[in-house]
Amino acid sequence: MMDFGWWTTGRDRAAFDLFDAAWKGIQDGVISGKISYVFCSKAKGEGVYSDRLMDEASMRGLPVVSISAAKFMPELRVADRERWRDLYHGMVLDALKDLHHDIVVLAGYMWVVSARVCRSFPIINLHPALPGGPCGTWQEVIWQLIQERAGSAGAMIHLVTPELDRGPAITYCRFKIRGNDKWDILWDQLDRSLKTTDLDAIKASYGETQRLFAAIRMEGVKREVPLTIQTLRLLANGDILIKNGMPFDRFGRVLEAPLDLTPEIDPSLQGAANRID
Known part of the structure; x- marks a missing residue:
C-alpha cells in the first residue's frame, strides 16, 4: 500500500473536489493506498475552500498541517523569491x-x-496542459492556447523538478478544441471580437468569463479528477515506478513516453452536462 502526502493551497472548488475524489477512490478500493496527511499552504480563515478541505481531512482522521505562505515573510517574498521559497519550504519540511x-x-x-524539496522525495503535480505545452497557472495556460490557436488541450501528471512544469510527464489526457461546430462557433466569436480589439483587451474585459476560455477550462476540469485517480491507481499498483527522479514501468524499464490515459478517461465523461465535444 502506497502512502500519499497531499499538498494543496485549497484555492477553489476544484482543489476540494480533487481531494474528495482521491479519498473516495481509496475508500472504494480503486487506489491501493492511503492519504497519510494533508499539508495546506493557507492557514485557517484564509479561504472558504481551504478551510473546508482542512476540516474534511480532520474529520476523516487525517493529520493536517497548515502554514500560511501568504503571511510568511512577505517582504522577502517580494525582494528575493528564491530565498523566500527556500526558507518557507524549509519550515514546511520541518x-x-x-x-x-x-x-x-x-x-x-x-x-x-524549493530545490531542496525536489531533492527530498518523489513529487507529482497535476498541470493543466499537454506534455510540452504551456507552463504557468491554468489561466496562463488557457490564454496561451488561445493566443497560439491550438487545436488540442489537456492535462498531465508530471514529476516535479526545479524547472517549473517541465519535469518528466508520466500520464496525460487530451481533448480537441477545434474541429466541430460547437468549438468552431466559439473561435468564430473570438475572431469577430479581434477585428475591433486585441486579445489583451479581451482578457481585461472578460477574463475567465470569455466563452472560449471558459469552455476550455470546463473541459479541462472534467478530466483533472479522473486523470489524477487513474495515475494514483497506476502508482499504487506498481504499474508506474518512480526512481531517482525518473518514471519506470513495472518491469524496471524507463518510461520512454508518458501514458496517454485518454481512452480510459473519455468514456467516464459520456453524458457530462454541457459537454462541448
Whole structure:
C-alpha cells in the first residue's frame, strides 16, 4: 500500500473536489493506498475552500498541517523569491518530518517548491496542459492556447523538478478544441471580437468569463479528477515506478513516453452536462 502526502493551497472548488475524489477512490478500493496527511499552504480563515478541505481531512482522521505562505515573510517574498521559497519550504519540511509518505501529490498547490524539496522525495503535480505545452497557472495556460490557436488541450501528471512544469510527464489526457461546430462557433466569436480589439483587451474585459476560455477550462476540469485517480491507481499498483527522479514501468524499464490515459478517461465523461465535444 502506497502512502500519499497531499499538498494543496485549497484555492477553489476544484482543489476540494480533487481531494474528495482521491479519498473516495481509496475508500472504494480503486487506489491501493492511503492519504497519510494533508499539508495546506493557507492557514485557517484564509479561504472558504481551504478551510473546508482542512476540516474534511480532520474529520476523516487525517493529520493536517497548515502554514500560511501568504503571511510568511512577505517582504522577502517580494525582494528575493528564491530565498523566500527556500526558507518557507524549509519550515514546511520541518513541520512534516514526523509524517510518512512515499510520494507527495501537489493537488492545487499554488507555490513553486524549493530545490531542496525536489531533492527530498518523489513529487507529482497535476498541470493543466499537454506534455510540452504551456507552463504557468491554468489561466496562463488557457490564454496561451488561445493566443497560439491550438487545436488540442489537456492535462498531465508530471514529476516535479526545479524547472517549473517541465519535469518528466508520466500520464496525460487530451481533448480537441477545434474541429466541430460547437468549438468552431466559439473561435468564430473570438475572431469577430479581434477585428475591433486585441486579445489583451479581451482578457481585461472578460477574463475567465470569455466563452472560449471558459469552455476550455470546463473541459479541462472534467478530466483533472479522473486523470489524477487513474495515475494514483497506476502508482499504487506498481504499474508506474518512480526512481531517482525518473518514471519506470513495472518491469524496471524507463518510461520512454508518458501514458496517454485518454481512452480510459473519455468514456467516464459520456453524458457530462454541457459537454462541448
